[in-house]
Amino acid sequence: MYDVGIHYLFCIKATIMMNPIKLISLSVGISLFIFCYAIHISEQATSRIGQVRGFESYANVLWNVIETMTTVGYGEYTASTFIGRVVTFFTGLWGVLTVSMITAALTNFLSMGILELRAYMIIQKLRLRKEMEKKAAITASLTAKMARKASQGEKLSYLDIVELRNSTKEFRAIKRLYRAPDLEGFTLNEEMMREFSFFRSELSDLQWRQKKLNDSIQQLVDEAEELEEQSLAQKEQQENAKPNINNNRVLEYKFWKDWHPNLPPVLESSHSSLELSLIHI
Numbered sequence: 618m619y620d621v622g623i624h625y626l627f628c629i630k631a632t633i634m635m636n637p638i639k640l641i642s643l644s645v646g647i648s649l650f651i652f653c654y655a656i657h658i659s660e661q662a663t664s665r666i667g668q669v670r671g672f673e674s675y676a677n678v679l680w681n682v683i684e685t686m687t688t689v690g691y692g693e694y695t696a697s698t699f700i701g702r703v704v705t706f707f708t709g710l711w712g713v714l715t716v717s718m719i720t721a722a723l724t725n726f727l728s729m730g731i732l733e734l735r736a737y738m739i740i741q742k743l744r745l746r747k748e749m750e751k752k753a754a755i756t757a758s759l760t761a762k763m764a765r766k767a768s769q770g771e772k773l774s775y776l777d778i779v780e781l782r783n784s785t786k787e788f789r790a791i792k793r794l795y796r797a798p799d800l801e802g803f804t805l806n807e808e809m810m811r812e813f814s815f816f817r818s819e820l821s822d823l824q825w826r827q828k829k830l831n832d833s834i835q836q837l838v839d840e841a842e843e844l845e846e847q848s849l850a851q852k853e854q855q856e857n858a859k860p861n862i863n864n865n866r867v868l869e870y871k872f873w874k875d876w877h878p879n880l881p882p883v884l885e886s887s888h889s890s891l892e893l894s895l896i897h898i
Contacts, residue, residue, distance in 0.1 A: 637722035645686075645715055652682045652708045659700040672696075681705075686712025745795040752788040759784055 632640050653675065660672035671677045671694040681694045685708045696702045729737060759781045763773055 633718065633722065634725070637718075637725065641715070641718055641722060644718075648686070648708075648711055648715070649679065649682055652686075652704060652711075653678045655704045656682065656696060656701055656708075659698050659704055660696060663697050672701075682708055685709050686715060688712060688716070742795060745791055749788065749791045749795055752784060752791055756781065756784045756788050 657672060657675065657678045660678075663672070672681070677694050684691055685705055688709065696705045759777070763777055763781060766773055766777075
């Protein structure tokens with residue numbers, strides 16, 4: 618893509634751009650542990666022969682590695698063995714690389730992005746416009762003052778002419794800065810038109826989304842009304858079915874009453890096991 622090879626260096630650069638603090642913190646922590654352990658092991662031979670170099674304590678070793686990586690080098694503790702000096706040399710090289718990564722990450726953090734830079738240029742253009750209007754008003758007032766003196770036959774002073782000349786030069790300089798394109802042809806009017814077109818497209822997208830949402834809400838309302846109508850129809854059917862059941866029970870009671878004249882009237886409301894539906898009969 619764009620004639621860029623995807624290799625380990627590109628991955629490292631992308632990681633530094635996306636997560637610089639995490640990468641730097643992880644690399645510093647791991648490097649401190651490795652170099653401290655390597656120097657402590659390599660300098661143990663000096664303590665065995667009775668030489669006290671200060672590397673017996675992990676705190677001293679850590680301080681030595683930190684001042685070596687930051688290229689400070691106070692010299693309180695120095696390696697005496699060959700392996701310890703080699704480890705110290707690579708510690709200094711890795712420290713230079715780490716400090717450069719910290720500097721690059723800090724520079725990227727403090728530098729403005731494309732949108733921030735455009736916003737800054739708009740602010741500068743608006744400031745230049747105000748200054749240009751101010752200088753234009755001063756130039757117009759000086760011109761009117763000199764024209765009034767000339768119409769009245771008064772002699773123009775040298776200071777008035779110099780002031781008008783300087784005001785005109787400042788106005789032209791500010792006007793050139795205001796109209797000068799920046800950021801590859803960036804101008805205030807073009808940027809405003811670009812922003813308005815962006816807002817217009819966003820507004821049309823929001824209107825389309827609102828229309829889809831309204832359609833979904835209307836569909837849900839229609840479904841709810843349909844369900845409500847169905848529930849009302851079921852309730853009406855159930856209410857209409859109740860009188861039929863009561864009529865069947867009355868007919869059933871009369872039927873059994875004809876066959877059994879001594880049937881007590883309490884069976885009409887108790888619904889005993891003697892009740893049978895006329896459908897089953």
